[in-house]
Amino acid sequence: MQLDLNLLTALDALLEEGSVTGAADRLRLSPPALSRTLGRIRRHTGDDILVRTGRTMTPTPYALAIRDQVRDLVRQANQVLTPSRELDLAALERTFTLRCHDTLATALAPALLRIVADQAPGVRLRFLAETAVDTDDLRHGRVDLEVGADAPASPEFLSETIGHDQLVVAMRRSHPYTNGIDLERFVTQPHVLVSRRGRLADPVDEILATHGLHRRVLASVGTGAAAAHVISGSDFLMTVPLGMSLPLIEAFGLVTTPLPVPVPDIAIVGVWHQRYDTDPGHMWLRTQVRAALTSAMRQLPET
Numbered sequence: 620m621q622l623d624l625n626l627l628t629a630l631d632a633l634l635e636e637g638s639v640t641g642a643a644d645r646l647r648l649s650p651p652a653l654s655r656t657l658g659r660i661r662r663h664t665g666d667d668i669l670v671r672t673g674r675t676m677t678p679t680p681y682a683l684a685i686r687d688q689v690r691d692l693v694r695q696a697n698q699v700l701t702p703s704r705e706l707d708l709a710a711l712e713r714t715f716t717l718r719c720h721d722t723l724a725t726a727l728a729p730a731l732l733r734i735v736a737d738q739a740p741g742v743r744l745r746f747l748a749e750t751a752v753d754t755d756d757l758r759h760g761r762v763d764l765e766v767g768a769d770a771p772a773s774p775e776f777l778s779e780t781i782g783h784d785q786l787v788v789a790m791r792r793s794h795p796y797t798n799g800i801d802l803e804r805f806v807t808q809p810h811v812l813v814s815r816r817g818r819l820a821d822p823v824d825e826i827l828a829t830h831g832l833h834r835r836v837l838a839s840v841g842t843g844a845a846a847a848h849v850i851s852g853s854d855f856l857m858t859v860p861l862g863m864s865l866p867l868i869e870a871f872g873l874v875t876t877p878l879p880v881p882v883p884d885i886a887i888v889g890v891w892h893q894r895y896d897t898d899p900g901h902m903w904l905r906t907q908v909r910a911a912l913t914s915a916m917r918q919l920p921e922t
Contacts, residue, residue, distance in 0.1 A: 622684075623659075624696060625655055625656075626656065626659060626660055626663065626798065627689060627692055627696065627730045628646070628693055628695055629646065629653065629656045629657070629660065630660055630668070630689050630700075631689050631690055631693045632645045632646050633653075633657060633660075633668065633669060634668075634678060634682055634686045634689060634690075635690075637669070637675070637676055637677075637678070637806060638669075638675070638676050639653050639654055639657060639669075639676070640818075642797070657669070660813065662729075664681070666679055666681040666682065667679050668681070668682045669682065671880065673680075673787040677727045679834075686748065690916075704897075704899055705899070706817055706899040706900060706903055708739040708742075708903070709739070709740070709741075710741065711739045711741050711742055711900060712741040712742075713741070713743075713900055714743045714744070714745060715742065715743075715744055715745070715764070715900075715901075715904050716744075716745040716747060716761065716762050716763050716783060717744060717745070717746055717747065717762070717763065717764050717765070717766060717908070718746075718747040718748070718749060718756070718757075718762045718764075718765045718766070719746070719765065719766040719767060720748075720749050720767065720842075720843065720863075721748055721749075721842045721843055721844055722813070722842075722843030722844075722859070722863050722864055722867060723766060723767070723818070723863050723887070724746045724748075724864045725747070725843070725844070725863075725866045725867060726862065726864070726865065726866055726912075727766070727863075727908070727911050727912060727915060728744075729915075730827070730910075730911035730912075730915055731744065731907060731908060732744065733867045733909045733913035734857055734910060735894045735907065738907070739903075747762065748815075748842075749767070749815045750815065751815050751816055751817070751841070752816075753921065757776065757891070757892055758775070758776075760892070763895065763901060763904065764889055764890070764891050764892065764901075764904060764905065764908065765889070765891075766781070766887065766888070766889050766890075766892045766908065767887075767890070768885055768886060768887065768888060768914055769888060769890075769891070770888050771835060771890050774893075775892065775893055776890050776891065776892055776893065777889060777890070777891055777892075777896055778888050778889060778890045778891075779888070779892050779905075779906065780886045780887065781887055781888065781889045781905075781909045781912055782788050782862075782886075782887040782889050782913065782916055783884040783885065783886055783887065784859055784860035784861060784862045784884060784885050784887060784916070785860065785861050785862070785884050786860055786878055786882050786884070786885060787858070787859060787860075787861045787862070787875040787876065787877060787878060788800060788805070788856055788857075788858055788875060788876050788877070788878055788879075789847070789850065789857050789858070789859045789864065789868060789873045789874070789875050790848060790850060790854075790855075790856050790857075790873060790874060790875075790876070790904050791851050791852065791853070791854070791870050791872070791873060791874075792873065792874050794854055794856075794874070795854070796808070796876065797874050797876065798875070798876070799876050800876055800879055801879050802832070802879040802880055804879075804881075805834065805837060805856070805878075805879045806833065806834040806835065807834075807835060808834075808835065808854070808855075808856050809835050809836075809837045809853075809854070809856070810834055810835060810836045810837065810855065810856050810857060810858070811837060811838050811840060811846050811849050811850055811855045811856070811857045812836055812838070812839040812840075812846075812857065812858075813839070813840060813841075813842065813843050813846045813857065813859070814839040814840075814841070815841050817839050817841070818839060819836050819838075819839050820836065821858075822882070823858050823878070823880075823882060824836075824882070826881075826882055827880065830880065830892065843859065844867060844868055846859075847864075847867045847868070847870070847871040847873060849853070849869040849873065850871075850873065851872060851873060858878065859875075860885055861875060862915060862916045863887075863913075863915070887912060889905060889908060889909075891905070
């Protein structure tokens with residue numbers, strides 16, 4: 620049976636007002652239109668619902684029996700179709716899962732956790748490391764937000780650029796080129812790359828190739844912390860995003876110098892599944908991630 624839920628709204632008004640005219644005024648309909656709707660309700664229920672008693676109309680026993688139930692159904696339908704967008708952070712109990720590179724997590728997590736602990740004490744965060752292969756975790760809701768350098772290819776995912784970072788050369792404090800390195804020395808020095816997929820080239824190599832140059836890459840490691848540890852005890856170099864890497868640079872006693880070739884700043888992109896786009900809790904999370912990243916990037920030296 621095809622049910623028209625508008626009949627519930629009309630029935631609620633009829634039972635509340637006790638007349639076709641009053642219900643029509645309440646629903647901004649004409650009395651003849653509501654009379655026709657009452658006729659449909661009578662056919663569906665097999666009950667007269669309202670019967671005339673002199674100049675007024677009286678609800679039937681069945682109508683009296685269902686009046687409260689009808690009112691509750693209409694209220695519940697309104698709640699479903701017009702959900703509240705207000706978010707009670709003090710009462711919010713939710714776990715959000717974020718996935719990002721360990722270097723970004725190191726920079727982002729302290730500021731983000733301070734914000735969350737202050738605003739929404741019932742919220743918990745899980746930071747997952749990037750994987751070596753692509754997964755369906757974002758699609759299936761196992762990850763709420765991915766933060767990285769890549770925009771999504773599929774239209775089911777939404778994204779926004781939440782910041783930018785500049786690339787610099789990092790090295791140990793006693794390295795011979797702490798005061799600056801030219802392009803010739805840069806390509807001949809040994810390099811360590813950070814790559815979750817084990818790649819031995821990155822966009823810097825593409826730019827060098829346009830100059831007819833090729834740098835000496837000795838290894839790639841999966842995390843920024845591992846790379847920082849390697850170069851802290853050697854003359855190896857690594858190219859890093861400065862703002863995101865500041866905690867590691869400070870922790871391992873490294874220094875940085877500008878790249879000897881112009882390289883565009885890298886974008887920091889947040890990606891989420893479209894089903895979370897208007898979810899109030901997720902919207903709040905994305906706002907706080909932007910705020911935390913802005914806080915972390917305030918330490919970035921001006922160029």
